[in-house]
Amino acid sequence: MPRRRSLTQRIRDTLGFSVVAILVLFIILRLVGVRSTFSSFFLSVVITIALNVGLSYWGEHSARRRSQQDRSYDDRTRRDSDIRWREDERR
Secondary structure, X not given: OOOOOOHHHHHHHHHHHHHHHHHHHHXXXXXXXXXXXHHHHHHHHHHXXXXXXXXXXXXXXXXXXXXXXXXXXXXXXXXXXXXXXXXXXXX
């Protein structure tokens, strides 16, 4: 299982993408005629990073929970398929 990433690693991973994606969006909006300020650009980058980091945590949490459920399901299946366990339960 991959090791957990820290908050700074997650921010570093999403920072480049967030800045480039929002910059492209603001350039397109400028070409269309929508005016934008530096503060709105900065706020958009902060919101995008927060969403990406939050989704990263949520995805990792879901994957870990799903893997634990799969392991417990495998244990039950293995136990149910072993005839020794079924004989013990009849007594």
